[in-house]
Each structure stands twice: as structure tokens, then as C-alpha cells.
Amino acid sequence: MIAQAAKELGTKIIVFSASSVGGVIAPRVAVKLNAGILSDTNALPKIENGQIVLNKSVFSGKANATFTLTGEFNVISVRPNTVKPAEIGAPVPVETLNLSAQDTDFRAIAEAILKTSDKVSLTEADIVVSGGRGLKGPENFYLVEELAEVLGAAVGASRAVVDAGWRPHSQQVGQTGKTVSPTMYIAIGISGAIQHLAGMGTSKVIVAINKDPEAPIFKVADYGIVGDAFEVVPALTKAIKAYKQKIG
Ligand SMILES: Cc1cc2nc3c(=O)[nH]c(=O)nc-3n(C[C@H](O)[C@H](O)[C@H](O)COP(=O)(O)OP(=O)(O)OC[C@H]3O[C@@H](n4cnc5c(N)ncnc54)[C@H](O)[C@@H]3O)c2cc1C
Known part of the structure; x- marks a missing residue:
């Protein structure tokens, strides 16, 4: 229906x-529209010299590539928390379409x-510790x-602790693990290697707890606690806990 709507409106x-739901739907819509797809971007497209361009970090954040969107239809998926919400403006008109599946x-x-566990999913969580x-x-x-x-x-x-067998690979964040982009990411005793940053660098607020004030994680952290x-x-x-009890 999304593909039908795009055709009808010339979107x-x-x-x-770029969530698990978006990750399932976006490529299907792209196939139905015979469109190109740019997934997991950290920006929205903009118009430059009459062309629609989109910046996307590549090679685990080591480089930035600019793509020109030339297709009749173009599908993109944007990582959560990487784009600031627009100011609330005038309401947009709502159109009713007749679509059928x-x-x-x-x-x-x-x-x-089937619910497999009550634990919060790592890639969908609003907060990751x-x-x-x-x-x-x-x-x-x-x-x-x-x-947590x-x-x-x-x-x-981090991978160091997964490789050491302390934690399962399903919890690894980084280049060879999961990519997360929560509202808040708290890194405890993590140095902040580039491969780790590749998996969490787009988090909205990064908090680091590390006893080494020179640890690279502090370069990307919004809040840092130097301590044990x-x-x-x-x-x-x-x-x-005390604060939660206080506010009920
Ligand atoms: C191809 C490749 C892919 C990789 N992919 C990943 C990946 O997906 N994810 C990933 O995480 N890494 C990945 N790595 C590994 C990465 O380079 C680092 O080795 C790893 O992230 C380090 O993990 P760490 O920060 O837990 O350990 P360390 O680098 O050993 O850092 C430990 C930190 O804990 C601090 N510390 C020590 N004691 C305390 C204390 N008592 N209180 C507070 N702080 C303390 C130290 O100051 C230090 O900063 C990859 C590497 C390669 C080559």
C-alpha cells in the first residue's frame, strides 16, 4: 500500500x-517501486544545485560519502535519533487514498x-547500558x-568482553556486532575504539564512565564520569532508584 500511495502521489x-520494522518494509517497497535504496543513513536528503543528495557515513564511520538520488522513486532508511525533529509548524494537509491489498x-x-523474553531488545531499546x-x-x-x-x-x-566469553555475541555493539542508536548510551569501562564507536556513535546522548580521563570514549561523550x-x-x-521512588 505504501508503494501504491507513492505511485499515486508521485512521491x-x-x-x-532504520528500525527492525523499517528494515523489513523499506526493501520491499523499493522492490515494488523498482527504486534504489539507501539504508541506515544518518541524515535526510537535501537539495544541492537542483539535485537531491544524501550524505551517509561508510566504512564504519571512517568516511563520508555523498549520494545523488536520481531515481523516479528513492527509498531511504534513517537511523533513529540522528535527525532533529522539525519545529511544530502549520498542520500538513491529510489526503485520503483508496488503496487495496x-x-x-x-x-x-x-x-x-511468541515472546521469547521480557528483556528489552538491544537494537530497539531507548536506553542501552x-x-x-x-x-x-x-x-x-x-x-x-x-x-540497565x-x-x-x-x-x-564491547567485543573485548564478548571475545573473552563474558557476554554472548548477541550483546556485542560495534562494527562486527549490533548497530544501536538509542536516546541514551551508557558506556562503562569501554575505551571507545573506532570499531565500537561504529556501532553506537549516532546515539543521541552518550554517557561514559571510565577511570582513564584520556580514554577516547570521552571524545564522543556528552557526559563523562572519570572514576572507578x-x-x-x-x-x-x-x-x-531513589529518584524513581521519589517521583513514584
Ligand atoms: C576488525 C575489528 C572489528 C572489531 N569490532 C568490534 C566491535 O564490533 N565492537 C567492539 O566493541 N570492538 C570491536 N573491535 C575491538 C576494538 O578494537 C577494541 O579492542 C574493543 O572495543 C575494546 O574493548 P573495551 O573497550 O571493552 O576494552 P579496552 O580497550 O581494554 O578498554 C577498557 C577500558 O576500561 C577502562 N577501565 C579499566 N578499569 C576500569 C574501572 N575500574 N572503572 C572504569 N573504567 C575502567 C580503561 O581505562 C579502558 O578505557 C574490533 C576490532 C577489529 C580489529
Whole structure:
């Protein structure tokens, strides 16, 4: 129906969120429209010299490429939290379209949706708390888990701790792990290697807790706490718990 609407309205650019839902729908719409697709961008397209261009970071954030969108239709998916919401302006007109779906449009039908766990999904979470080698051992990850729990956050990890077998690969954030772009990313005992930043650098607010003031993570952090995670994290968890109790 989105593809039908785009054809009917002559929509040149169709924008999706680079979420799991957007990731499933955007390529299907692109196929139906015979359109090119630019996925996982961190900007919206703009007009330059009469052409529609879009910047996208490539090679794990090491370079920036500019793409020109020349298709009749162009599908893009934008990472959450990378584009500032527009100021509220005049309401846009709402048009009603008559669209129809055929049985053949539903090639795969979900017969049952089973909830596998109550934990927050890492790639969809609004807050992610990740731990790294600074936690010294798997037995200390309870610090990350407790903080994540009071915040309703998902737990992530650096590759160093995944390679060491402290955490499962499904929790790895970075170039060879998951890409996340939450509203808040808290990195605990993570140095901030470029490969880690590739997976979380577009988060809206980055908080770093590290005992080394020179750690590269502080270059990208909006808030930094220079200190020992074993002291800072329990104090933070306690303070958030107390605050939550206070506000009910
Ligand atoms: C091809 C390739 C792909 C890679 N992909 C990924 C990837 O997907 N994700 C990823 O994360 N990495 C990836 N890496 C690895 C990356 O280069 C780093 O080695 C890794 O991110 C380091 O993990 P870390 O920050 O946990 O450990 P470290 O670099 O060892 O950092 C530990 C940090 O903890 C701090 N610390 C120590 N004790 C404390 C304490 N008590 N309190 C507070 N802070 C403390 C230290 O100051 C230090 O900054 C990749 C590397 C390569 C070559």
C-alpha cells in the first residue's frame, strides 16, 4: 500500500526509520517501486544545485560519502535519533487514498507471535547500558545489569568482553556486532575504539564512565564520569532508584 500511495502521489522520496520494522518494509517497497535504496543513513536528503543528495557515513564511520538520488522513486532508511525533529509548524494537509491489498501481497503470514523474553531488545531499546573490559570479569556484569534494570534499558557489551566469553555475541555493539542508536548510551569501562564507536556513535546522548580521563570514549561523550566503575555505577543505580521512588 505504501508503494501504491507513492505511485499515486508521485512521491520521489520515501523515508523509513532504520528500525527492525523499517528494515523489513523499506526493501520491499523499493522492490515494488523498482527504486534504489539507501539504508541506515544518518541524515535526510537535501537539495544541492537542483539535485537531491544524501550524505551517509561508510566504512564504519571512517568516511563520508555523498549520494545523488536520481531515481523516479528513492527509498531511504534513517537511523533513529540522528535527525532533529522539525519545529511544530502549520498542520500538513491529510489526503485520503483508496488503496487495496490483494491476497498475493501477503506471501508470508505470521500465524503466531511468541515472546521469547521480557528483556528489552538491544537494537530497539531507548536506553542501552554497555560494559567493557574495565569491569574486570563476567562476575561483575551485575553492575551493568542492575543499572540497565532501573533504567528499563538493554544490556550491550564491547567485543573485548564478548571475545573473552563474558557476554554472548548477541550483546556485542560495534562494527562486527549490533548497530544501536538509542536516546541514551551508557558506556562503562569501554575505551571507545573506532570499531565500537561504529556501532553506537549516532546515539543521541552518550554517557561514559571510565577511570582513564584520556580514554577516547570521552571524545564522543556528552557526559563523562572519570572514576572507578565499581564505585560510580552502584552509586548511580542507587541514586536513580531513589529518584524513581521519589517521583513514584
Ligand atoms: C576488525 C575489528 C572489528 C572489531 N569490532 C568490534 C566491535 O564490533 N565492537 C567492539 O566493541 N570492538 C570491536 N573491535 C575491538 C576494538 O578494537 C577494541 O579492542 C574493543 O572495543 C575494546 O574493548 P573495551 O573497550 O571493552 O576494552 P579496552 O580497550 O581494554 O578498554 C577498557 C577500558 O576500561 C577502562 N577501565 C579499566 N578499569 C576500569 C574501572 N575500574 N572503572 C572504569 N573504567 C575502567 C580503561 O581505562 C579502558 O578505557 C574490533 C576490532 C577489529 C580489529
